[in-house]
Amino acid sequence: EEALRGLKMAMKADSPAKDTAAIVIEPVLGEGGFYAAPASFLKEIRKICDENGILMIADEVQSGFGRTGKMFAVEHSGVEPDIMTMAKSMADGMPISAIVGTDTVMDSSGPNSLGGTYTGSPTACAAALAVFDVFKEEDILGKSQRLGDKLRKRFDQWQEQFPHVDNVRNLGPMAAIELVTDKTSKEPRADFAAAVTKKAKENGLILLSCGMYGNTIRFLMPVTIEDNILEEGLAIVEQALKEIG
Template sequence: MTNAELNQLKQRYVANGAASPSEQFAARGENALLWDAEGNRIIDFAGGIGVLNLGHRHPKVVEAVKAQLDQLMHTCQTVISYAPYVKLAEKLCQLTPVRGEAKTMLVNSGAEALENAVKIARAATGRSGIICFDGSFHGRSFMTLAMTGKVLPYKNDFGPMPGDVFRAPFPVPYHGISEEDSLKALKTVFKTDIAPHRTAAIVIEPIQGEGGFYAASPSFLKALREICDEHGILLIVDEVQSGFARTGKLFALEHSGIEADIMTMAKSLADGMPLSAVVGTGSVMDASGPNSLGGTYSGNPLACAAALAVIEAIEEEDILARSRALGDKLAKRMAEWQQEFEAVDNPRNVGSMAAFELVADKSSRTPAPELAAALCKKAKEKGLILLACGFWGNSIRFLMPITIEDELLEEGLDIVEASLKELVGQPATA
């Protein structure tokens, strides 16, 4: 079927709230390339929104899933378990920076992982309050929507959110919020909204995903760790988008030198298969009763096999070093664009988790979300999938596979540059 024919079916049968605005339909993928239903070639700088750190159809992952499919497809692990689940749990417990002896549970999506992390934290502490941060994104289920720090497009249409969720500003010095401001506001939350002794957990993305790829500094994360320890609060670290080599380490939290009580992960954990995990201190993870956690498809054998292959590939192919090298290349090009274009500012990266800001001008730092949308549209016309993000919608983020070939990377970055020249061709002022 053609793109047009498929688009007609989409308009007729797919709910508007779930439908992609794209009029192209992916038919085949290979590493950092897609081909649509009509054979048009597309460079993918989105990677399924951070799901494909090892690229489309990584050979090792494909082989592992095919081999598992020949053995066992599904049983529901709460009925009778299987080796891939417990082997993956063992691996994640060995690799995840959480305190003490770790334990793991597996579910299907990032939102499910966060939901369960909150359940576990409440069971472990006997408290109900959850504190999150402005600009955060934790999922689209009701509890995670309550935790998400942005109204449009996620929360606007769905009425009241679950209670006992509170929020502090995330430190973004570029937009006038210092670490000191954020910590002071957090202490104000303890005075105005919920007392520390009623707070079960503080939940934070060490690098915000949808919120704009802003990184919490090691000093800020250490301060949160100290606050949590002082008041018996659990620290939940959301690594759904930042995990599995995107930042040059397996998890972004490793850059800070601290450990979480609970960590959530998903997306590139299984390189395209639906899988997420909650990993935490054993005594915390064991706080709720038998059969209180899980789900019909949680930790499906095929997804577990894929995740085990992902972990092997990251080690065997030195993906962490590749991520750091990719980040260096992105930083170099973004710095050049910052010099060349008045609209490009605040380039930033931790490993290959990289973004830059589009602004009205560098002096005012006024966000330019319309320009970000136009850049993504222009790039798409030139055969490149590009994503905007951010609290203001004006950041351009890079989530191409870490395994992208050098020539394809340069081709994609050249498209970004050509699109910028067409949209904001004026040179940056001295």
């Protein structure tokens, strides 16, 4: 509600609807800390866009292609954007990106008006097509959902076990934990997050911290990860959490 109030105030004071071409949103914040936008928030954005002739653009570059248990994160809300951007997992790491939109939007663009750095790579295009086949043949979305369940169960244990772990969250296997002084003050501790990532690296695991306060550690392993590799990585993180405690 607070975010919506801020958006509506901004549209009144800084960017009136008549001057606003589009609202771009990540259904799950990437660098912002893996916060998933509530379905109610995305539905309200859709409503604002419809009422004011504004395009809704979902940035699915990081959250797309099975990263959240569905092909695209925005599907969890039931909202259909006008445009989606995608890349990364689209071709299993090969350099390719795409813009997908409704026929009304995409057909409105003139000839030769859409292009991109990677559009001419037949190898990357073949990789993307292969990824679609693998999604069907190997039940990638099912694997993603099961991986998310495993992570959440483990993170809940960490939050109960460690005084500095709080606000664990996930949308499928797109998951994160926060490091805080304690669960009462909830003061963000970027230094704790840095200590965990440093200790994990020393033990062979690369982690990335993120978020507005730098105290969030995000997890985005391949959804096809083997159980023993997953357990090895989680054990390294758990040991690091014990040491900073």
